[in-house]
Amino acid sequence: MGNVNDDAAQRGTPVGRRVMLGVIGLGAAGVAAGPVLSRALDSVLSGVARKDPTGLTDLLPNSGGFRYYSVTGPVEARSATDYRLTVDGLVDHPASYTLADLEALPQTRIVHDVQCVTGWRVSATPFQGVKLADLLAAAGIQRGAAAVRFSCFDGSYSESLTLDQARRDDVLVALRMQDRPVTHDHGGPVRLYVAPMYFYKSAKWLSGITVTPTVQKGYWEHYGYDTDAWVGRSNGRDDAPTS
Amino acid sequence: MPRPADPTAADGRLPRFSRAERWVHRCTAALMLTCLATAACLYLPQLAELVGRRRLVVVVHEWAGLALPVPLLLGLGSRALRRDLGRLNRFQSYDRQWLRAVLRRADFRPAGKFNAGQKLYAGWIAGAAVVMLGTGLLMWFTHLAPLTWRTGATFVHDWLALAVGVVVLGHLYMAFNDPEARRSMRTGRADPLWATREHPHWDPAEDEDGDGDRDTVR
Structure with missing residues (x-):
């Protein structure tokens, strides 16, 4: 006891x-x-x-491949018939492109690693589309412009680049990914592709390009992500350079 | 020493869990399921496509995780809960017998108020919750630690989440198969026959008698 x-x-x-x-x-x-x-x-x-x-x-966690991230509820799909990409803001010639219009422009293909800021990486992914620089040149940038703002037809997401970043050769308005048309889940029919930066800069479901006098923070940047999102040199990360 | 009153209530059932313990269990269960459901929406591609709203899901996940230990910490004010934590912690000779019986698929599985499986589950899930909280905070407040820690924290958080999901499903499965155990967690009172069969070394009177000055073997 x-x-x-x-x-x-x-x-x-x-x-x-x-x-x-x-x-x-x-x-x-x-x-x-x-x-x-x-x-x-x-x-x-x-x-x-x-x-x-x-x-x-x-x-399983991190088993390779892309992960689906969306900041809104289910996103309504857009097809070749109802897709439009507008270019406006501080430009001489505001424009609205259909998918066929974009397909008719000179295409550039880039094969580059995709690096997400949450850690996953997909190596050597081909993207193909129109250089953002070409669309900006066609629109005619006005004096006082310094940045580009992107809006998306999910209704919530947004991104931005400085004009210098936007004019780089490795920044595309992408129509094809992995040598197929960009699927809806990957942000199709048209998404942005900013090769040297973390993948949140590559806005999905791209629907608007607005030239602005200053950089306006994008969706995740309001929650503390870096606006200049160079891979390996931002967001407190030191990922190996993408190639 | 005055002999404690017979703990058996008028309905003939034995007091098993106090009101405080049941509420701690309820709140912890709700928070744990919230953590697991939101984690699934962040990680499983099919669910992520269905649900989207990544920012909202992340915020709910973070706050549910932060709140997870709160019910138990508040519950530490309850004497009955502290006693049961002590019981979950301590292994007796019959607990080893119980584990051996499980490994050999034998029928005779003696147990106190909690069987050895429940004790191991409690210890494991408590440790896992601490690790999930720690690694979660490292991922949430990214300036807290250097990047290699964060990579390590993400790795542990991801894989341990999977393990926690499997183990909690196992816990639910065991409960699903034992209506009387569920009933005692819901109402606080247990059927004496069930108690004799499943928990022969449990002495409900021990709770009433604050000193525990009784033989624990019924």
Whole structure:
């Protein structure tokens, strides 16, 4: 008998506490070893995922490939018949392009790694479309313009670039991705592609290009993301350069 | 020493969980399910396409996660809850017997108020919740730690989330298969026959008698 609180033998071993502390210890070790473990696991899993007909590997974290992010509810699809891309703001010739108009313009193909700010990367992804610089040149930039603002037909997302960034050769109004027309889930029929920056700059479901006197922060930038989102040199990240 | 009153109520059922314990369980369950559901909407491509609204889902996930330990911490004010935490912590010889019986698929599985499986679950999920909270905070407040920590935190948070999901589903599955256990968590009172069968070493009178000055074997 004896008092339960005093009798160590009768109280039993504190296995519960040991299990709890053990899990916490393993968690801390996992954080320390995470970068190495995560790289190893990613390469194994993306190998498995390529040969996985069931799609079950999609349910595992970071098994390679793109992830679907949308800031609104379901986005209504637009087709060749009802898609329009407007160019306005501080320009001499405001314009509205149909999908066929864009397809008729000179196309540029870029093969480059996609790097998301949340960590995933998809290597050597082909994008094809019209150089943003060409659309801006055709519109005629007025004096006092310094930036470009992008709006999207999901109704919420927005992005921006300085004029210098927007005129780079690796910034596209993309019509094709992975050598197929950009699908709805990937932001089709037309999305932005800003190759040297984190993928949140590459706005999906692009519907408007507005030339502005100053840079206006985009959707995620209001929540603390960097406006100048160079891969490896922003958002506190040091990802290896994309190529 | 005055003998404690017979804890059996007029309906013949045994007091198993106090009001405070049941509310702690309810609130923690709601917060945990919120965390898991929002995590699924952030991570599973099919759900992400269906739900979207990424910013809203992230905010709900973050705050549900932050609130997860609050019910238990408040519940520590309850003597009954502290006692049960002590019981979950301590393994007796019959707990080892229970684990051996499970491994050998034997039928005789003696247990106190909580069986060894419930004790292991409690210890594991408590540790996992601390790790999820810590790694979640590192991912949320990105300036708190250097980038390699954040990469490690993301890695642990992602994979442990999967494990927590599986283990919580297991917990729900066990509850689904034991209506009497569910009923005692819902009403606070348990059927004496069920208690004798599933928890033979549990002495409900121990709770009434503050000193625990009784043999724990019924």
